[in-house]
Amino acid sequence: TQVLGIEGTAWNLSAAVFDDDLRSLYSAPYQPPHGGIHPREAAQHHASVMREVIARVLTDPEEIGAVAFSQGPGLGPCLRTVATAARTLALSLGVPLVGVNHCVAHVEIGRWATGCEDPITLYVSGANTQVLGYLNGRYRIFGETLDIGLGNGLDKFARSKDFPHPGGPRIEELARQGTYIDLPYTVKGMDLAFSGLISAAQESSAPLEDACHSLQETAFAMCVEVTERALAQAGKDEVLLVGGVAANARLREMLETMCAERGAELFVPERQFCGDNGAMIAYTGRIMWEAGATIPVEHSRANPHFRADEVEVVWREEPRH
Ligand code: ATP
Ligand code: FE2
Secondary structure (H helix, E strand, C coil): CEEEEEECCCCEEEEEEECCCEEEEEEEECCCCCCCCCHHHHHHHHHHHHHHHHHHHCCCHHHEEEEEEEEECCCHHHHHHHHHHHHHHHHHHCCCEEEEEHHHHHHHHHHHHHCCCCCEEEEECCCCEEEEEEECCEEEEEEEECCCCHHHHHHHHHHHCCCCCCCHHHHHHHHCCCCCCCCCCCEECCEECCHHHHHHHHHCCCCHHHHHHHHHHHHHHHHHHHHHHHHHHHCCCEEEEECHHHHCHHHHHHHHHHHHHHCCEEECCCHHHCCCCHHHHHHHHHHHHHCCCCECHHHCCCCCCCCHHHCCCCCCCCCCC
């Protein structure tokens, strides 16, 4: 039996079909004409390409056993558009709905794509920065950003320097030629804050290469510190890196170094499974559906503030310590 999954929490409307393996995947990313994402415009984009995106992946409608969708967290208008499409489709196919938490789905597709079993996950994307790990039946949030996601922070810095959007790749390129200057490092308990760091980097009078270099070194060191402490607290020995910022070679290198020192192993999925994608919703939807975690239509409301630790992970065997 196949599960159709629809992801659309932010800029990418993407759908996929999973049975024992990935059957199909198609994405229609929204490119804002300029600047950042306007939630309502992104939602209009999703609505306008919904039929095509679903048609591309849905080859055998009679084989579909459930429809999974990204229920949150994300942009309200985008989530509502996706939820409406999922309900309509589930009703017309006569199959149940599975409401998938976007952050949990990043972790699950990462485990599927890399073969790691029980990792501490560093999820760094545009809107999100979180360190997650499985403990007693839930994905606990060990630490997270208190203000903005690191990717959005990098993009903000990049916009102020007139780099093309998204800014991450250009910052990474310039950072290679820079040397270190001091910038504010903010870890509070197990949480992170980036906005002070971003402003300081923007306002720095240092050469641009040095600002890029130091912005990366500081932000990544903060992420690595929290990941390392979560590893120690949870007693785990695998690290999974996901989200768009996972594309950064320096971040991977810093995590590799930390993991080597601790006798842990780093796993990074191939690019198409790192950023937002329909496969992560279809896959997680399938393992949830197999565990009986479907929802009635009355419980299918979009939830912009849906947190990973609200989800009871009924589909995983408890690792015994
Ligand atoms: P989410 O909705 O899960 O927060 P998103 O839609 O904002 O995700 P992703 O596709 O996961 O985003 O990630 C996009 C971010 O990744 C952008 O902010 C971009 O600058 C950043 N990024 C891409 N490549 C690199 C890189 N090489 N180095 C650093 N950051 C990068
Ligand atoms: Fe994401």
